[in-house]
Amino acid sequence: MNAFSFACTGCGKCCNSPPTMSLPELFCHRGRFIGCLAIGRVPRRRIGDRVRAWGHETVLDAADIAAFDSIAHTLLYRAGDTFSIMSQGYDYPSLARCPALAEDGRCAIHLSGKPLTCEVVPLDPLVPDQLQHLVLAGRNQSASYIGANCIQEGERTDATLMIAQGEIKDANARDALARRRRELEREREVWGHAVFESLRKDLFESPAALARIAPGGFLTISIVPALLAVAGMSAHCRQLCLNYIDSQLALIDRSIAQALLRRRLEDRPVTQELRGFAQAYYRAKALLATPLPAMGAESGPPSSLSNIEAYLSGADH
Template sequence: MVNTFSFACSACGKCCNSPPAMTLPELFRHRDLFIGCLAIGRVPRRRAGERLRAGQHESVLDETDAAAFASLADTLLHGAGDTFSIVTQGYDYPSLARCPALEDDGRCGIHLKGKPVTCEVVPLDPLVPDTLQHLVLAGRNQSALYLGTDCIQEGPRADATLLVAEGRIEDANAQHALARRRHALEQEKAMWGRAVFESLRNDLFESPAALARIPSGGFLTISIVPALLAVAGASVRCREWCLDYIDSQLALIDRRVAQALLRRRLDDRPVTQELRGFASAFQRARTLLVAPKQSRNEDLVFASSVEAYLSSACN
């Protein structure tokens, strides 16, 4: 079977049906538009001899494939027996079925104002080796058809960009977007991911009862506060940026909840409860961050790295 796919995005907005994964700086930049949270998922370790199938496409993983998956996992993910992804994510009411940045005409309102890198990667998956991206596209082709669009097509097309051909990413823009997203995930892991993983290890990652809360093929969403506390401790400037973010998020949550109460939908109630929980976590974090701190010796190298990481969104 020919493992070749083309892609033609018409910017119809049909796939923009929920808030995207976003880096922490991206969430800071769009603090008045996206409510931030942490999304935690379980990622299976792939082994040689395993069969991966998407539609009519199937691959039996060899040692090289397994090593490529392992390399991505070691660089971008977190391990404690199982392997986990921890990413910052936009959050909103699923009943709205739209990204908060989606305009009424179906266009992205932030396309030229700091569009998240993960949106540029669509329809590829940064956690899958380049040689197996055809399986990602084969699976997402079915989803695209379900949404009523034919943006992903098998084989070369005159009216579309050749994206993947026989184990290669053919489009230079797609190659660049994948590299940027993987770099961003690696940076997130270094700036706050490891600290968050360790802070949650006992209560979540090493607790079978808590792990049961992570849905199969989905994510557990929790407050973004652990990530904020990890970067706020780097320096006084980082702490001030985090306080500004918290104030914006509290105001945004108030607006979103007020709008939901006007909609009077029963299925919005669990999300309203979760958002109020986020607000409580923000309030507690704010109390911690505004309290006078004892003088301490800052890790100047780490502080400089975190400030550079956040500065593009905060200046």
């Protein structure tokens, strides 16, 4: 039947790492989440491909490929291969928890700015609706969800029917997925294209650099390219970015200090990466000291600028 039901128990098992977050969400929680950019290599799908997930299999047809292409056209980036560029939270994987989890294992920001992507869980905005059952089938058996029993195959009396007959049946899930896709489209419009172009030569058109991103995998880099893409738009945008950078530098210092106290060998590469993030922030602060006219800022229509300022402030959410 390819039907799955879902009932969140609030156990926190899926909250085992920082989530993907929009730039405004990172600004809102700048003292809690370290921000970064995650660049993923998205496998290209073709008619006749077999997609399997724990006993479920689908042979992709023309409609499936058209749906994947539609998502790629509006949310992804193409340079030979297809890539995703998303802002997200970052932390030491050894902690195996989201920075927003309270001591009791519950979300501390559930009622005060919980990231939209958390509402979408366990669905995937980069997968067409008719194939979301494969996402649930895979997650149902993944290590992160074992023991949670929140995803159940078939229709259940104690859970909400999420997926059936290639459709998302739950209205709340449908709405969250649509809002997350609109959010990703807005991110692409506001800063994603600029970041993609800034990285095109050194990453997306460099076979040696691309070798760092396995198919289906991703690479984390500093979020500074996204900040520079929006900071030059107006004095207000620049100040928002500077405020964010100052908060991030303080948070990185605290995170590294805590890691040094833990004295765990597996934390060392992450500490080095965080120090690299900090260096990138300091360089960005120096660059943002340049007067706005020299940065080419405020060149867009006033209405466009006000919309972007409202977006970064979270006022249009």
